[in-house]
Amino acid sequence: MRIVLGANQYGKAEVRLVRVDRTVPRHDLRDLTVGVTLAGDLTDTHLTGDNSRVLPTDSQKNTVYAFARRYGVDQVEDFGLRLARHFVDSQPAITRARVTLAEHGWRRLGPHSFARDGAQTRTATVTVSGAETVVESGLTGLVLLNSTGSEFAGYVRDPYTTLPETDDRVLATEVEASWRYDAPSLGRDWAGSYAGVRSALVGAFVETYSRSLQQTLYAMGHRVLDTRPEVAEVRLALPNRHHLLVDLTPFGLDNPGEVFVATDRPYGLIEGTVTRAPAEKSDPPPDAAGPADGED
Numbered sequence: 001m002r003i004v005l006g007a008n009q010y011g012k013a014e015v016r017l018v019r020v021d022r023t024v025p026r027h028d029l030r031d032l033t034v035g036v037t038l039a040g041d042l043t044d045t046h047l048t049g050d051n052s053r054v055l056p057t058d059s060q061k062n063t064v065y066a067f068a069r070r071y072g073v074d075q076v077e078d079f080g081l082r083l084a085r086h087f088v089d090s091q092p093a094i095t096r097a098r099v100t101l102a103e104h105g106w107r108r109l110g111p112h113s114f115a116r117d118g119a120q121t122r123t124a125t126v127t128v129s130g131a132e133t134v135v136e137s138g139l140t141g142l143v144l145l146n147s148t149g150s151e152f153a154g155y156v157r158d159p160y161t162t163l164p165e166t167d168d169r170v171l172a173t174e175v176e177a178s179w180r181y182d183a184p185s186l187g188r189d190w191a192g193s194y195a196g197v198r199s200a201l202v203g204a205f206v207e208t209y210s211r212s213l214q215q216t217l218y219a220m221g222h223r224v225l226d227t228r229p230e231v232a233e234v235r236l237a238l239p240n241r242h243h244l245l246v247d248l249t250p251f252g253l254d255n256p257g258e259v260f261v262a263t264d265r266p267y268g269l270i271e272g273t274v275t276r277a278p279a280e281k282s283d284p285p286p287d288a289a290g291p292a293d294g295e296d
């Protein structure tokens with residue numbers, strides 16, 4: 001039996017980069033965590049230890065810092081495109097470079113003072129492989145809560161089901177979203193797209209009467225594709241941050257949906273992709289008063 005090397009890749013993970021733009025009186029601060037992954041003809045280093053095609057991961061890290069100085073860090077997508085193309089173009093053995101970027105937000109406090117802006121993170125993954133370029137942007141840590149306008153009923157009841165049906169509950173989640181762009185290119189209005197997608201996600205969450213978090217997920221993805229023509233597909237992971245009504249009857253108190261225990265685990269995890277069908281039929285918006293059929 002022959003033993004062979006399978007798929008492999010390598011790179012530098014979690015390069016922490018903070019870039020201060022001091023050319024302006026009000027300093028601009030960018031805070032990124034960058035990952036580089038390279039793949040291609042790297043058989044020799046694995047089989048014989050010949051490193052002549054191996055660009056050290058240390059050099060990859062240095063390139064991230066050097067590019068931050070040379071080109072600045074404006075939009076993470078452009079920064080990723082420059083880096084990914086650089087590795088593929090400059091290294092004959094490398095056929096695919098993937099650069100992942102997470103931007104940590106800072107809120108301005110003064111001309112050169114900032115406070116970390118909650119947990120919300122803007123993300124991007126740029127992959128250059130041959131003639132193909134894929135840009136996926138996203139966000140994590142966007143915490144949303146509706147204090148009413150959500151129910152959960154009509155589900156399967158098996159011998160292990162104890163969950164009571166509810167026609168009015170708190171619906172809360174921490175959105176993890178990523179979306180893929182049509183025809184990405186250097187210098188497009190990434191910031192405008194990011195703001196537009198974020199606002200579509202938030203708008204749909206707020207305005208959808210929810211019969212399940214699954215229905216809310218579809219409405220959020222649908223709103224993004226409906227309003228952002230540059231987006232081809234949206235992926236969402238929505239943890240159901242359960243808020244359980246506390247039983248106050250032992251204390252002689254009622255609890256008309258006012259006092260909840262917010263549990264952090266275990267939690268329901270609702271995941272889905274909303275994409276553009278190659279159909280000729282036009283997409284009606286999801287009906288806020290009834291379940292979306294998902295087939296439109």
Ligand SMILES: O=c1[nH]c(=O)c2[nH]c(=O)[nH]c2[nH]1
Nearest residue numbers: 152163211212213214240268
């Ligand atoms: O919106 C929900 N979807 C579910 O699938 C589910 N399951 C559960 O226990 N609670 C909920 N809520």
